[in-house]
Amino acid sequence: EKRVTTHVLQEMKNRGEKISMLTGYDYSMARIIDTAGIDVILVGDSASNVMAGHETTLPITLDQMIYHASSVVRAVQRALVVVDMPFGSYQGNSKEALSNAIRIMKESGGHAVKLEGGKEIKESIERILTAGIPVMGHLGLTPQSIYKFGTYVVRAKEDDEAKRLIEDAKMLEETGCFAIVLEKIPADLAARVAKEVTIPIIGIGAGGGVDGQVLVVHDMLGINNEFNPRFLRKYANLHEEMLGAFQRYIEDVKAVDFPNENESY
Ligand code: KIV
Ligand code: NA
Numbered sequence: 001e002k003r004v005t006t007h008v009l010q011e012m013k014n015r016g017e018k019i020s021m022l023t024g025y026d027y028s029m030a031r032i033i034d035t036a037g038i039d040v041i042l043v044g045d046s047a048s049n050v051m052a053g054h055e056t057t058l059p060i061t062l063d064q065m066i067y068h069a070s071s072v073v074r075a076v077q078r079a080l081v082v083v084d085m086p087f088g089s090y091q092g093n094s095k096e097a098l099s100n101a102i103r104i105m106k107e108s109g110g111h112a113v114k115l116e117g118g119k120e121i122k123e124s125i126e127r128i129l130t131a132g133i134p135v136m137g138h139l140g141l142t143p144q145s146i147y148k149f150g151t152y153v154v155r156a157k158e159d160d161e162a163k164r165l166i167e168d169a170k171m172l173e174e175t176g177c178f179a180i181v182l183e184k185i186p187a188d189l190a191a192r193v194a195k196e197v198t199i200p201i202i203g204i205g206a207g208g209g210v211d212g213q214v215l216v217v218h219d220m221l222g223i224n225n226e227f228n229p230r231f232l233r234k235y236a237n238l239h240e241e242m243l244g245a246f247q248r249y250i251e252d253v254k255a256v257d258f259p260n261e262n263e264s265y
Contacts, residue, residue, distance in 0.1 A: 001077075001078050002078075003077075003078055003080075004039050004040065004078060004079055004080040005080060005111075006080065006111075006112065006134045006178035006179070008039075008080075009039065009040070009080065009178065009179060009200050009212075010178070010199065010200065012039070012200065012211070012212075013198075013199070013200040013211045018211065018212050018213070019039050019040065019179075019200055019202060019211055019212025019213075020037075020038050020039045020040070020212060020213065021038065021039060021040035021041070021042055021202055021212055021213065021214035022038055022040075022041060022042070022214065022215060022216075022217045022220070023041070023042045023043070023044040023046055023047075023214070023215070023216045023217050023218075024041040024042070024043060024072045024075075024217060025043060025044075025047045025050070025051050025068045025071070025072065026051075026068065026071050026072070027071045027072070027074055027075045028075070029217060030071070030072040030075035030076055031075040031076075033079070033217065034075060034076045034077055034078055034079050037078070038079050039079060039080065039212070040079055040080045040081075040082055040202075040212075040214075041072055041076060041079045041080070041081050041082070042082045042083075042084065042114065042214060043065065043068050043069040043072050043081065043082070043083045043084060043108075043110065044084050044216065045057040045060050045065065045084040045086050045087070045143075045144070046084075046143075046216050047060060047064070047065070047068050048060035048086075050216060050218040050219075050223075050224070051068070052064075056143065056146055056147075057086075057087060057143045057144055057146075058087045058088075058144060058146075058147075060086050060087070061086060062085075062086055062089050062100055062103065062104070064086075065083060065084060065085075065086050065104065065108075066103065066104060066107045066108045069081065069083040069104065069108035069109075069110045070107065070108040070109060072110075073108055073109040073110055074109075080111050080112065081109075081110045081111045081112075082110065082111065082112045082113065082114050082136050083104050083108060083110040083112070083113050083114070084113070084114050085097070085100060085101065085104065085113050085114065085115050087144040090115050090121060090124045090128075091117075091120070091121060091124070093124075094123040094124040094126070094127040095127065097115075097121075097124035097127060097128060098124075098127045098128050098130075098131060101113050101128045101131070101133050102131060102133070105133055111134065112133065112134035112135065112136055112178065113128065113133060113134075113135055113136070114135070114136040114137070114138055114181065115128075115135060115136075115137065115138065116138040116139075116142035116143075116144050116145070117137075117138070117139075117142060117145075117168075118137075118139060118164070118165075118167070118168025118169075118171060118172070119167075119168060119171055122171060122175060125137075125172070125175050125176075125177065126175055126176075129175070129176045134178045135176070135177045135178065136177060136178060136179045136180065136181065137168075137169070137172035137177045137179070137180040137181065138180065138181040138183065139165050139168050139169060139172075139180060139181070139182055139183075139185075140155045140156060140165065140181075140182045140183040140184055140185040140190075140206065141154070141155045141183040141184035141185070141205075142183065143183075152184070153184075154184050154185060154186065154205070155183075155184055155185050156185045156186065156189055157185075157186060162185075162186075162189050165182075165185065165189065165193070166189075166192070166193060166196065169182075169193045169196070169197050169201075170196070170197060172197075172199075173197045173198065173199050177199060178199060178200075179199055179200040179201070179202060180193075180197070180199065180200075180201050180202070181202045181203075181204065181214060182201055182202070182203050182204075182206040182210065183203075183204045183205060183206065184204065184205035184206065184231070185205075185206050186207070187206060187207020187208065187209055188207075188209075190203050190206035190207050190209060190210050191207060191209025191210065193210075194209060194210045194211055200212060202214050204231065205229065205230075205231030206231075215232065215233075219232050219234075220232070220233065220234060220235050220236075221234075221235065221236045221238045222234040222235075222236050222237040222238050222239050222240075223238045223239055223242070224239065225237075225239040225240075
């Protein structure tokens with residue numbers, strides 16, 4: 001089957017077909033997600049939370065993101081693979097941003113990068129684009145700025161922040177981003193952005209009026225039973241499934257039920 005490109009995503013928006021996106025961090029999971037027919041796999045810096053157990057996305061390094069991304073790329077035959085640029089790798093110095101984006105593309109084989117923020121990072125986005133690297137934007141609740149926000153509550157509920165978000169979305173489109181993630185903002189505002197810009201808008205906690213949806217794969221599989229925000233729909237309860245499997249294995253080992261004769265050489 002044909003590979004998904006940034007151009008395919010634009011065609012999907014143009015004809016009104018919704019874009020499906022999930023995060024992925026390792027070979028085995030990415031293999032299943034790609035086989036299912038997902039359009040985009042995001043190697044999210046949420047790996048810092050769900051893979052490494054950090055409280056925020058800030059500690060994950062460029063080398064660690066490249067390790068996750070290269071594992072995902074080896075698994076994928078169809079999906080577009082987008083890689084998050086980690087905190088500290090693109091803010092401030094646009095030349096460093098470009099060399100870090102080049103490292104991601106060269107060393108992981110990913111197809112695009114994602115950066116959080118609006119006009120503060122315009123120069124970095126422009127410079128990365130000059131190298132022919134596709135850039136996805138990310139506005140609204142941008143977790144790398146959690147210490148500025150102070151909380152993970154819904155963003156842009158006030159008019160001034162909503163106005164700035166619309167301006168930033170238009171700037172990202174004009175600069176040449178191929179898509180934008182909008183995280184945890186009112187559905188009306190997200191729908192308005194999706195209407196006013198021509199590039200695809202992918203939402204998480206941003207309602208149904210956008211061009212596609214993204215979820216963190218561990219969350220939608222219900223692996224962590226302590227994370228239950230309103231926007232999250234759980235498509236499995238793997239926490240219970242996995243806990244039960246581990247408990248039955250332990251019991252079988254203790255009872256000398258495993259391995260049996262058929263499972264021995
Ligand atoms: O890192 C991540 O998982 C993300 C998505 C939630 C958009 O950036
Ligand atoms: Na992210």
